[in-house]
Amino acid sequence: MNCPACANPLRKLHVEGVEVDTCEGGCGGLWFDNFELARFDEPHELAAAEALLMVPVDMSVEVDYQAKRQCPKCAVPMMRHFCTALRRTQVDACPQCGGNWLDVGELTQVRSEFREKAVRAAAKEQPVINKHLRWFVATD
Numbered sequence: 069m070n071c072p073a074c075a076n077p078l079r080k081l082h083v084e085g086v087e088v089d090t091c092e093g094g095c096g097g098l099w100f101d102n103f104e105l106a107r108f109d110e111p112h113e114l115a116a117a118e119a120l121l122m123v124p125v126d127m128s129v130e131v132d133y134q135a136k137r138q139c140p141k142c143a144v145p146m147m148r149h150f151c152t153a154l155r156r157t158q159v160d161a162c163p164q165c166g167g168n169w170l171d172v173g174e175l176t177q178v179r180s181e182f183r184e185k186a187v188r189a190a191a192k193e194q195p196v197i198n199k200h201l202r203w204f205v206a207t208d
């Protein structure tokens with residue numbers, strides 16, 4: 069599977085027993101399958117997020133954040149969706165397999181949105197499009 073943003077081959081990273089496809093050595097984006105959810109317990113979530121943010125990237129890779137992306141699995145165009153109640157950050161979601169693509173900058177944005185208490189409260193009521201995004205909830 070290749071990165072939908074920079075075409076670098078994605079590499080599987082095992083975090084807390086779940087496989088995440090990372091653009092290691094490329095743009096640093098992350099692919100989340102929409103299954104194998106629910107294996108997470110709250111105490112692990114932050115550690116998982118830290119590991120994903122530490123993926124080595126090639127700073128010379130240029131990514132067009134506005135470009136339409138194709139699902140790396142199904143090769144169909146992905147749709148942009150707001151992923152938190154604040155509706156600031158959009159991530160790519162595949163209408164076919166339900167996977168999500170997050171650019172490295174989006175990860176940081178999603179994470180900072182989740183830091184706001186109101187968003188965290190709202191996210192409990194209305195689950196975000198992919199439960200993996202809950203990894204980026206800070207536990208203050």
Ligand SMILES: [Zn+2]
Nearest residue numbers: 071074091095
């Ligand atoms: Zn990439």
Ligand SMILES: [Zn+2]
Nearest residue numbers: 139142162165
């Ligand atoms: Zn797909």
